[in-house]
Amino acid sequence: MTVKLVVNGDALESASAPDTPLLWVLRDEFGLTGTKFGCGVAVCGACTVHVDGEAMRSCQLPVGDVDGAVTTIEGLSDGETLSAVQTAWVAHQVAQCGYCQAGQQMQAASLLSDNPQPTDADISAAMNGNLCRCGTYPRIRAAIHTAAAALREG
Amino acid sequence: MGRVAKIARRTFLVGSAAVAGGVAFGVYKFVEPAPNPLNSSEGRISLNAFVIITEDGVTLVSPKAEMGQGVHTTWAALIAEELDVDWKDITVIHGPPAKAYYNSALFGMALPFKDYKVNDFQQAMREFAGNGAKLLSLQMTGGSTSMRDGFERMRLAGATAREVLKRAAGKRLGLAPDALETRDGQVIAPDGRTLSYQDVAVEAADINPPSVELRDPSTWRYLGTSLPRVDMEDKITGKAMYSIDVVLEGMKFASVRMSPRRQGMRRFDASAAKAMSGIDGVIDMGEGIAVIADNTWIAMQAVEAVDIDWEPSLYPDTTAGLMQEIEAAFDAAPNTVGRDDGTADADHPGQELLAEYSVPYLAHATMEPMNATALFTDDALSIWCGNQSPTSIQSACAQEVGFEPEQVTVTTTVMGGGFGRRGEADVAVLAARIAKKRPGVPIKLTWSREEDMRRDFYRPAAMARMRGVVNAGQPVAVDVSFAASSVILQSRARPALTPFTVEQAALSGSDPEGLSGAHDQPYQIPNYRVRGHIVPSTLPIGYWRAVGASFGGFFFDSFIDEMAHAAGRDPLAFRIDMAREEHAPSVRVLEAVGEMSNWSAARSAGRALGVGFTYSFGSPVAQVVEVVEEDGAIRIAKVWIAADVGIALDPGNIEAQLTGGCLFGLSAAVMGEVTFRDGEAEQSNFYDYDALRMGAAPAFDVQILENAPYIGGVGEIGTPPAAPALGNALFALAGKRARTLPFNQSFSFV
Ligand code: FES
Ligand code: FES
Numbered sequence: 001m002t003v004k005l006v007v008n009g010d011a012l013e014s015a016s017a018p019d020t021p022l023l024w025v026l027r028d029e030f031g032l033t034g035t036k037f038g039c040g041v042a043v044c045g046a047c048t049v050h051v052d053g054e055a056m057r058s059c060q061l062p063v064g065d066v067d068g069a070v071t072t073i074e075g076l077s078d079g080e081t082l083s084a085v086q087t088a089w090v091a092h093q094v095a096q097c098g099y100c101q102a103g104q105q106m107q108a109a110s111l112l113s114d115n116p117q118p119t120d121a122d123i124s125a126a127m128n129g130n131l132c133r134c135g136t137y138p139r140i141r142a143a144i145h146t147a148a149a150a151l152r153e154g
Numbered sequence: 155m156g157r158v159a160k161i162a163r164r165t166f167l168v169g170s171a172a173v174a175g176g177v178a179f180g181v182y183k184f185v186e187p188a189p190n191p192l193n194s195s196e197g198r199i200s201l202n203a204f205v206i207i208t209e210d211g212v213t214l215v216s217p218k219a220e221m222g223q224g225v226h227t228t229w230a231a232l233i234a235e236e237l238d239v240d241w242k243d244i245t246v247i248h249g250p251p252a253k254a255y256y257n258s259a260l261f262g263m264a265l266p267f268k269d270y271k272v273n274d275f276q277q278a279m280r281e282f283a284g285n286g287a288k289l290l291s292l293q294m295t296g297g298s299t300s301m302r303d304g305f306e307r308m309r310l311a312g313a314t315a316r317e318v319l320k321r322a323a324g325k326r327l328g329l330a331p332d333a334l335e336t337r338d339g340q341v342i343a344p345d346g347r348t349l350s351y352q353d354v355a356v357e358a359a360d361i362n363p364p365s366v367e368l369r370d371p372s373t374w375r376y377l378g379t380s381l382p383r384v385d386m387e388d389k390i391t392g393k394a395m396y397s398i399d400v401v402l403e404g405m406k407f408a409s410v411r412m413s414p415r416r417q418g419m420r421r422f423d424a425s426a427a428k429a430m431s432g433i434d435g436v437i438d439m440g441e442g443i444a445v446i447a448d449n450t451w452i453a454m455q456a457v458e459a460v461d462i463d464w465e466p467s468l469y470p471d472t473t474a475g476l477m478q479e480i481e482a483a484f485d486a487a488p489n490t491v492g493r494d495d496g497t498a499d500a501d502h503p504g505q506e507l508l509a510e511y512s513v514p515y516l517a518h519a520t521m522e523p524m525n526a527t528a529l530f531t532d533d534a535l536s537i538w539c540g541n542q543s544p545t546s547i548q549s550a551c552a553q554e555v556g557f558e559p560e561q562v563t564v565t566t567t568v569m570g571g572g573f574g575r576r577g578e579a580d581v582a583v584l585a586a587r588i589a590k591k592r593p594g595v596p597i598k599l600t601w602s603r604e605e606d607m608r609r610d611f612y613r614p615a616a617m618a619r620m621r622g623v624v625n626a627g628q629p630v631a632v633d634v635s636f637a638a639s640s641v642i643l644q645s646r647a648r649p650a651l652t653p654f655t656v657e658q659a660a661l662s663g664s665d666p667e668g669l670s671g672a673h674d675q676p677y678q679i680p681n682y683r684v685r686g687h688i689v690p691s692t693l694p695i696g697y698w699r700a701v702g703a704s705f706g707g708f709f710f711d712s713f714i715d716e717m718a719h720a721a722g723r724d725p726l727a728f729r730i731d732m733a734r735e736e737h738a739p740s741v742r743v744l745e746a747v748g749e750m751s752n753w754s755a756a757r758s759a760g761r762a763l764g765v766g767f768t769y770s771f772g773s774p775v776a777q778v779v780e781v782v783e784e785d786g787a788i789r790i791a792k793v794w795i796a797a798d799v800g801i802a803l804d805p806g807n808i809e810a811q812l813t814g815g816c817l818f819g820l821s822a823a824v825m826g827e828v829t830f831r832d833g834e835a836e837q838s839n840f841y842d843y844d845a846l847r848m849g850a851a852p853a854f855d856v857q858i859l860e861n862a863p864y865i866g867g868v869g870e871i872g873t874p875p876a877a878p879a880l881g882n883a884l885f886a887l888a889g890k891r892a893r894t895l896p897f898n899q900s901f902s903f904v
Contacts, residue, residue: 016448016449017431017432020449020451020452021451023451024449024450024451025449027399027450028407028448028449028450028451029449031401032392033392033395033398033399033401034391034392034393035392036396036398036521036522036570037398037450037523037600038521038522038523038603038840039603039839039840040454040602040603040839041603041839041841043839043840043841043844044521044840046521072392073391073392074391074392076391076392077391082390082391086390086391089386089390090382090386090387090390093380093382093383093386093806093807093810094390095222095383095385095386095389095390096222096223096224096810096811096814097221097222097520097521097522097568097569097570097571097572098222098385098388098389098390098394098568098570099222099396099520099521099522099569099570099571100521100570101389101390102392105390123848124848124849125849127847127848127849128847128848128849129847130847130848131521131840131844131845131847132521133519133520133521133571133573133818133845134222134521134571134814134818135813135814135815135816135817135818135821135846135851136810136814137817137846137847137848137851138813138851138853138854139810140848141848
């Protein structure tokens with residue numbers, strides 16, 4: 001029995017049991033290691049991916065329940081062209097150890113697609129589930145404002 | 155002769171990564187050359203290699219682990235500054251375990267100087283003592299020493315490489331080297347002819363390097379500016395390879411459950427685990443079990459499904475018992491006297507203050523859980539592991555599988571946080587133990603977050619007894635005693651993995667590091683004594699961001715604040731006065747943070763400021779925290795930081811380290827606590843061991859000063875002043891002094 005998935009535009013089949021969290025199918029079966037394991041219980045946000053554009057914690061999402069196209073950090077850019085969120089992340093030199101940053105950016109991208117001009121309070125609410133042990137929050141906040149402005153200007 | 159691309163035989167093995175077609179350059183021996191760790195296939199390069207020139211540019215070999223502190227970027231800038239290469243042509247890789255990469259600064263810090271009073275003679279002594287690190291193979295990233303260690307050596311590496319390249323080019327062109335210039339990887343003759351570094355690298359490697367003079371800082375192009383990090387793009391595109399991301403042909407996935415009480419197992423029953431599908435084996439690990447499976451998730455589920463009866467812990471099995479063990483150490487004579495100015499124990503006229511403080515055990519909780527990949531064959535072991543100490547991993551893994559260290563290859567990857575945890579070799583040894591059971595099969599061992607919490611080497615809990623005397627607005631005496639286990643002594647005595655015995659834990663010796671943040675503060679107090687009582691405990695403890703100063707700074711600076719209030723003085727002015735005659739750079743950071751925060755201006759009701767100051771790792775740091783009461787809960791609204799790092803090599807990165815270090819300290823101060831029951835840590839994941847999140851993180855304003863005569867540490871210095879600054883602000887707001895961390899036991903936070 002296999003599970004059919006679309007990941008970053010590619011049609012893939014998973015041979016893992018349907019209750020396997022999407023995180024581990026991505027990482028251990030497909031070799032897409034950009035999506036990170038932090039807690040396994042949906043409290044750190046490191047594993048955040050998009051399913052049909054919506055941010056989801058892949059550590060708590062059984063692969064058999066995935067009902068849309070999956071985008072991971074590897075698919076956030078358009079080939080070599082970085083997305084607005086990634087460009088802002090580089091401009092603000094956000095990453096320290098970088099381990100949480102795939103999840104942070106996936107969460108931020110989903111926030112910006114719902115809310116093109118988030119306030120500081122909107123950012124706090126949307127990003128609170130994404131832990132960063134290095135403490136990069138001030139730069140994440142600034143980068144989200146920068147990315148929002150860039151997206152609005154088109 | 156010819157361009158390097160053609161010299162395929164000169165391929166450098168750096169760990170398991172090969173840099174093909176390159177020529178190595180390095181900094182020269184100090185006393186005796188340590189064996190060159192970069193094996194060329196000719197085995198003839200006699201330099202300690204830090205620089206490899208390849209067809210594509212320049213590869214720099216960093217012995218320093220990139221944990222997120224930006225060390226690779228600054229390391230590259232130090233070399234590039236002298237070597238004259240373009241920023242975009244530089245690649246940085248982690249070096250293999252080798253004596254050539256000894257950490258001289260870490261070793262030098264162990265000398266008993268008042269660090270802030272270091273003079274030229276002492277600085278020379280410190281560098282000399284650093285030679286000892288080479289003898290001990292101390293290749294370790296920690297103690298905020300990376301830049302103190304690399305500052306001279308890396309510029310020398312760049313400068314000597316440049317000079318031999320110029321000499322080789324001069325020979326080709328028939329010109330004296332002094333007539334030549336270098337720019338962007340080219341040697342340029344006065345008549346405009348150019349030779350690239352690649353063109354002359356092979357000949358240059360055979361030239362004996364001349365002695366070189368380092369460039370004057372006023373001519374620096376890279377150093378002193380905020381550079382784009384060399385690892386940034388990989389980290390934001392998901393391409394960066396942490397050790398948890400290692401993928402090898404035929405690899406299997408493993409997880410472990412080792413004794414949370416740090417002793418062995420009485421018995422275990424793995425039948426439920428073995429019945430799960432996707433299981434490839436359950437392994438008796440002695441002090442626990444491992445499961446090999448088709449994916450990491452199955453392995454993690456299966457280790458939890460094994461029924462295990464653990465031996466009891468050797469250490470007291472509750473938090474209360476552990477705190478009693480700490481308190482009992484006060485009954486014995488102190489092991490360490492860190493400072494003893496005047497007569498602190500005498501009766502001095504004035505107002506006497508007595509206080510007891512305590513801090514809990516803390517976990518590291520690096521964002522990337524502990525992991526390592528191992529491949530065992532008949533005569534070789536390969537380890538992939540993000541780590542802060544490759545030489546100790548190499549020797550511990552060799553011992554585990556019965557090999558010589560030379561048979562063990564350690565590849566150090568970037569890491570998802572270190573904070574001291576990745577100086578331990580335990581996870582690599584476990585991976586080696588599993589891999590030895592499956593020769594020829596690469597095994598990736600990943601710990602669950604729960605395993606990561608219950609098998610940590612905790613930041614020690616500690617207690618302090620403080621006595622102070624103030625008179626007529628002046629500090630007269632401060633007499634401080636700390637009780638805590640010694641991280642330095644324990645980590646030297648403790649085996650990498652097997653349980654720590656009572657005999658091993660009965661440590662003798664002294665430990666000034668455990669008094670950091672208190673005995674080494676740049677204050678003139680007529681009677682100033684700081685003593686330490688080492689707690690012999692078998693509970694594993696370890697390095698943590700700023701370790702000693704992370705609690706010593708809290709105890710000492712909070713008590714200084716108490717003394718200021720008792721003396722009826724402004725807390726900021728009180729500190730400035732004590733530092734005035736002792737250390738000008740410290741005065742400046744205190745004044746700066748006062749100006750930045752508009753310290754003397756009145757705040758509206760429900761809003762208050764507190765100042766914290768700690769000198770650590772060679773750098774004074776002052777922080778002012780603003781707290782605001784919002785519907786009965788407290789918000790940390792803003793933090794102003796002023797730090798003096800001597801020479802600010804990369805201000806953007808230093809700012810990130812200061813704010814990150816402060817948030818790390820604030821998280822611990824607000825909510826960090828590991829407690830024990832039945833000999834096991836009670837916390838297991840981020841829901842019960844959390845840190846500040848975006849919504850609770852304050853805004854920051856940072857000023858970096860350069861008045862100190864020597865370069866100071868950066869990665870840890872933001873942490874120590876955070877807890878006292880917050881506690882002092884809470885006192886200013888509520889009139890209540892909380893002397894026990896975490897503060898959420900005494901206050902509620904948003
Ligand atoms: S790993 Fe999924 S939220 Fe932490
Ligand atoms: S950058 Fe290290 S955890 Fe966020």
